[in-house]
Amino acid sequence: MLNFKDYNPLEGKQLQIMDEKGNLNESLRPAELTDELLIDIYKKMTLLREMDKKAASLQRQGRMGVFASSYGQEASVIASSMAMGKEDWIVPAYRQQGAIIAKNLPISNFFLYYKGNEVASRLPRESHLFPVAIPVGSQPLHAAGLGMAARLKGDQTCAIAYFGEGATSEGETLEAFNFAGVYKANTIFFCENNQWAISTPRLRQTAAKTIAQKGVAFGFDGIQVDGNDPFAVFAATLAARKRAAEGEGPTLIESFTYRLGDHTSADSAKKYRDPAEVEPWHDKEPLLRTRLYLTQKGLWDDQKEEDLANEVYNQVGIAVAEAEKTPNQxxxxxxxxxxxxxxxxxxxxxxxxxxxxxxx
Ligand SMILES: Cc1ncc(C[n+]2csc(CCOP(=O)(O)OP(=O)(O)O)c2C)c(N)n1
Structure with missing residues (x-):
């Protein structure tokens, strides 16, 4: 099991298990992440990308409202939520439609929500997935509360909150860190550091060298992981989950990734972001490197890729039809x-x- 002490964020250390070319450091691979599970994660990431692609097209056609895409960040949400237990709570922000996939809920919910239909917020109670929350910085508080409740009840379950690096400048996020640290809540704080908070770049967000070190300030471990490496994301989340369930308190995971697209469909990143900065991240993105790994291992080929592309295309088409025929609230x-x-x-x-x- 991963030892957080080996990745001190104050020393700028980052956990990476699979590099951009799909080469794996087997000694760091968590046994729980089998090739079979990795294929499942790859399929889910591909479905998520297709959902975002379709949503962009629907928004342009006026059939859906403004939404936030996960383009480039698929490994962060999918690999982390797949490391959580069935009874664990997931508190997403507005960019984590991948959690719907990980929780095996109908993906039509995503299209429904961004069509402005609040019926999509009424998720089955037993799913333990919170609805979308747009207010930046609100998610960590909810997960701290859920984690404190689990700890008080002596439950083995825990809660994970998703938020961006911009949210770590909000007082609420820091209050959540504080409470969770003091009360040793069963909580994982998962920060998708995609380098931009709309037009605010990471360097303007905080003078702290890493986001992960903010956990250290509140008395618990923080770890920075390569957020485009599903192995690293999964390993850190699994270890944080185990610790939380055993009553050892919260962990802050900084998933170091990159927002390949615009902030939302109402944004135009070209106005404030140099395309030359974006370019190299296309070679680091998570689907590409996972496919490289699977192909090198003989577990994937062009035919499988084509079949998967057709499958997710159809799945998304059915979900959109479902969302469009759902009566409004x-x-x-x-x-x-x-x-x-x-x-x-x-x-x-x-x-x-x-x-x-x-x-x-
Ligand atoms: C409390 C609050 N203030 C402002 C906004 C407007 N807003 C929406 S997203 C965003 C930037 C958030 O950036 P970050 O936390 O890095 O997350 P990302 O969107 O990059 O995933 C802002 C300022 C909001 N939704 N809520």
Missing amino acids: TIDDIFDYTFAELTPTLQEQKSYLKQFYPET
Whole structure:
């Protein structure tokens, strides 16, 4: 099992198990990540990329709203959430549609949500997946609370929060780190450091040398991993999960990756980001290197790739059709789930809206 002490973020150490060419350091490979599981992770990452591709096209056609793509960051969300147990809680931000795949929930939820249909936020309770949360910095608090509850109950389950490096400049994130550290919460803080918070580059985000070292400041381990290496992401998450479940407290994982696309479909990164900076990251992206590894091992070939491409294309097509035929939420749905009793202002707003949509 991975020893976090070997990767002190203050010394700028980073965990990498598979390099850009698909070469593996077998001595660091977690036994749990078999080739079979890696193929599953590869398939899920490919599905995620197809979902993002389709969503971009739907948004341009006016069939979906603004959304955030995971392009280039697929290993971060898929390999980490696949290292979590079935009962564990996942608290995604707005870029982690991959968690829906990892939790085996209908991917139509992703399209539904960004079509503006709140029905997509009503996930099955037993899935232990939180709905999308757009407020930057809110996810770590939820996962700290869930992890503290698990610890108090003596549960072996834990919670993982996803957020970007920009979110680590929010007070809420640091408050979550503090509580989780003091109460030894069963929590994993998973930061997808994709180098940009909209137009704010990493160097302007914090003077800290690494994001991972922020864990050290709060009294728990932080580790920086190559976020485009599914082996490293999986190994760190698995080790952090084991520690949390054994009552040893939280871990901060900094998944060092790169946002290959725009911040969202409403953004144009070309306005603030030099394309020359982006270019080399295309050679480091996670699908490419996983395919190289699998091909070198004789586990993958062009035919399998073509079959997979057809499979995910069809799967996404079916999910979009499903989302487009799902009835919209009612006016009641918009108001009824936050307060036990509506406040007078909200009551007034609800009645006002109902005049225009009496049938809902
Ligand atoms: C509290 C809050 N402030 C501002 C925003 C607007 N906003 C949306 S995403 C974003 C940048 C977040 O960057 P980062 O945390 O690095 O995550 P990334 O989007 O790169 O995954 C901002 C400022 C928001 N959603 N919530």
